[in-house]
Amino acid sequence: MHRTDEEIVTEVLAGRTQQYAEIVTRYQKPVFNLMFRYTRHELDAADLTQDVFLKAFSRLSSYRPERSLFSWLYTLAINVANDWSRARTRRQTKLPPLDELHPPHLTYRNPAIRLEAHEQGELLEQALALISAETREILHLRYRHEQPVKEVATIFGMSESAVKMRIKRGLEQLQKIMQEKNDHER
């Protein structure tokens, strides 16, 4: 039987802490991927994901069901990622370039689809790495995770019109970068 996030949170707060495993199962992938986009390193991303879920667990009582758990958790994750970015800037560590990383596993089973999607997806990933982290994450939330503009605005503490503007500009930036790269390759 499918239980809602609220039901699980209630059970965890009532002392059945092992139920928290279900929340981890549901949201570890988007959180891990968010962290990977910031760190570009699997182990760092895994460490930060662990931090997020640990913080979420200790602050679970502050969660209000008026908001979706995903949105609440993602806000926390964005804050953890930003903290990490600030600390990294202080340490002046260098991120590995994108082409040194192993590409993520594509879910398409069909070689034909995979070949085409791979080329275009690769170009998009390169372009995403060149725009600001905040705009990139706004686009991810809006399109990859299909979050409504209102929810994205809450997560980033912006007005809805500001989010819409960011999305518009972000798409334009991506279009420009991808077009340039595409023309260059041809």
Next chain:
Amino acid sequence: MNDDSIDKEKIEMLLRRLPEREVPPALHERIMDSLPTGTRRQSIPWKLRSCWERLMLLAPMPMKAGAILAMTAAAFWLGKEVGSEKAIKNIAFFHENSVITAAFDYGNANQMSYMSLFEDENNNLLRDFMYQTTVQEEKPTVMNRWSDTFFRNMENLPEDTHNSPGTAITGTDSVLFLLNLAHNLADSGNYHGALHQYEKVLRINPQEQTALYNRATSYYHLNDKIGERQAFISYLNHYRSGRWAYQAVAYLQRLGVFDYQVSMIGGRKVVVNQTVLLGSQQQARQDELERLTNYLRQPTAGELHLVVFYKNDLEKSRAIATQLKQRIDSILGKNRGLPIRISWFDEPAPIQTAEGGKRELEKGLFLFTQPSTQQRRTI
């Protein structure tokens, strides 16, 4: 990348389909173990397991590979110790881990196991076993031939049934299984093997779209131009619209085959065989036109423009254009409501070959629909 410009809709679509990384396998455990719940088990097996999970999470690839190799060796040793054929069979088939199968003495163990399963009519296990062995084998071998026999037997069965009650493999299952096998072989670069499996799928279902298309791309990877051309043409004989059809046209044009072109008809792109439409084979032309008229019947079709050209032969261009118009008219019937505008000229069309050279297409046809004058006025 293809030649299409990158518009915002395409970027939005790509963003929606961005692939995601898989979470490291032990991360969930690690998170749960780090929670301040006070319920952690501290027994020795738990500590060992925790240690292993941390190793698998943190270890770099060579260490992981070493650990897996050690486990494989242990499984192999265990298999030897137990010794009997029955034990081999049980270990190989009831544990899904393929490394165990790979560890056995290949030829003998596989053959014995195959025969044993075949005698038992245990087809589900047999299918899994065939999958493991054919994926692992680069060249056609005894096992590959047996796998062929097995699937040939399955093809002869009545649709979606099987002669072994309780272990039924449906026709759909077989196709899906073979497709997966073929995809995996293609993934590993074994395009000969992949082709073999796609052919098997097509023997079961000659219109299987994925197999038709990937058979062609396998030929492409094998640099077998004749096979590639035939396979793409075969794809287009069955499918005339959709992304793969347009790709097939592009591949064929790269091979110097300009028989097909993509036309915009009734608001969607459709592949048209212009050689057949301009040719003298009446039946083939009729079939091609009937195929086209399905799209022309769409209410969004507007008006059809038909342009024919023959190098230095204006009269022939005009005659063919008129003839085609009449045929389309007769197929669509009186109540078609689709104006057809024809034009003709006697100039060849310049084309570019895959090598970047210039060529002339001496005869050809352009076909497209656009909103009618009345529709344009309303817009």
